[in-house]
Amino acid sequence: MGASQTFRLPAAREGANLEFSGCLMSNKQDQPRFSLPIRVYYDDTDFSGATYYANYLKFMEHSRTEWMRSLGIELDVLRRQEGLLFVVRRAEIDYLRPTLYDDRLTVTAELRAAGGASLDFLQEIHREAEAACCCRGRIKIACVDARTMRPRRLPARLLAEVAHVR
Amino acid sequence: MGASQTFRLPAAREGANLEFSGCLMSNKQDQPRFSLPIRVYYDDTDFSGATYYANYLKFMEHSRTEWMRSLGIELDVLRRQEGLLFVVRRAEIDYLRPTLYDDRLTVTAELRAAGGASLDFLQEIHREAEAACCCRGRIKIACVDARTMRPRRLPARLLAEVAHVR
């Protein structure tokens, strides 16, 4: 009988994302910066050889989603149980350096401000072992009613988590 | 023997994109505004039922590409014959209203400024028969050397075309 081998994606090397000076990003207080490792696969690239520019928005969303999950907030549960949805209201993206097929990226998600129904993120994408920022985004998301799409107050659990930037 | 039937995608209704007052977009001079009709398919949507936010960047690129083609500039020829590539340097996107599966959109591309090696576009996405803007982007693209990724002067043909906004 065959044994089963589960492959574990290697996390970014320890400390690899400590220095972000190339991005002039100051981190208020001693708050940890959330960082998700992502691999660039075939389908993320285009014929120029580099990552297709719209796909960085997917990477940033994956990082925000995992940040929420790390706080115990599952977006799917939120939608089914409370009828809440997060939608992107505005995105500002600077494309600074290309990333390539097979690159190992770290995609940060740092909350910079919060309103009663919205969250503002600063997000950066680095190639794993490099200080230089490849892509930087400021993403504003809003909490809305899944049915009416009207703004709704952030869930209490999240409001408590983000109190320090309100 | 079977005949072959070629299906022609219906273009946006004439005049459908004349009124953009909801977007406060003034059109300098009498310059025509380029507009590409695009259908929202299954793969453009996500489980919220609306178009996935990163896909608007694809739609905007398709419109810019067809705008170039309407000027006689084929991006692939440019790359193979002159070693030139266009890359996005910065994108600012406002998501104003959702669009849905099966929607027929018009995606505009209006050149607002041009440098020696860059082009600035204002782009808007409307549902076909509606005045309200669903998504508005300001996209800065740069002309670069396909090998070194360093800035390169826009091709002469394009420089002539964009002289009015330089």
Next chain:
Amino acid sequence: MGASQTFRLPAAREGANLEFSGCLMSNKQDQPRFSLPIRVYYDDTDFSGATYYANYLKFMEHSRTEWMRSLGIELDVLRRQEGLLFVVRRAEIDYLRPTLYDDRLTVTAELRAAGGASLDFLQEIHREAEAACCCRGRIKIACVDARTMRPRRLPARLLAEVAHVR
């Protein structure tokens, strides 16, 4: 005041998709073969320079969707009014020749068989002016209840349309 210019995607050249002998596809009776022109954009390619292989499944779906629409069947209306959804049950795809950025493709959709709750398609993708088939798929789709995902009888209008292959 600015005039508005609507860009019309050029349909495939007349007759371009008449000869499919390279694909050994015989067309029963005198039934027209549905064909949708599709342009390969940046985001459809990968770093190999060719169209990414999963994207042909999107192209084939777009063609099936427009075939349905040409019969007066709108998938979104079907879902909202009758609670019906079409899902893919099986796909067999042969990748015969690469297609490239900027290529103009024709994507056919030919119904080969129909059950009470399913449709079998033969679909081919050609570069516009070429007889050789680049990609050929056999796609089986099923009509299901949007809520339970259980098989449901095809809508009457569609059953009438597909009677010749049942």
Next chain:
Amino acid sequence: MGASQTFRLPAAREGANLEFSGCLMSNKQDQPRFSLPIRVYYDDTDFSGATYYANYLKFMEHSRTEWMRSLGIELDVLRRQEGLLFVVRRAEIDYLRPTLYDDRLTVTAELRAAGGASLDFLQEIHREAEAACCCRGRIKIACVDARTMRPRRLPARLLAEVAHVR
């Protein structure tokens, strides 16, 4: 100074993918079955609420890529140093059960046959803790010259690895 927190994607639970009886997949010898955990994100779904059918091909490719990497074969190095590329020649996919947003999947890659220039995989996708197979694919890939796209012999290192199924 801010500390950096690297988020580690949780691997599939131990043993979660041991029982595949629902798929009638027999595993020759005692060879381990490669398995990659993948999370379903927003951009993987469509408006039906389930994962879009073409995206399973991406997931399967990611698993094949990581399988190769686990053997010490980096596709990008192969291309740059030896001019070799892997392309998909044929895919047969059965869609058995939907998967949903936020699902944690395991995507297997099991080599079933090998030629001098080709590899045949059986691949299955399961929701993490469930025995039932959601999607099963048989994927034939070919090793080709990156420039001419003609078949080329598999690299020696890989030939040695796959000797047991030749």
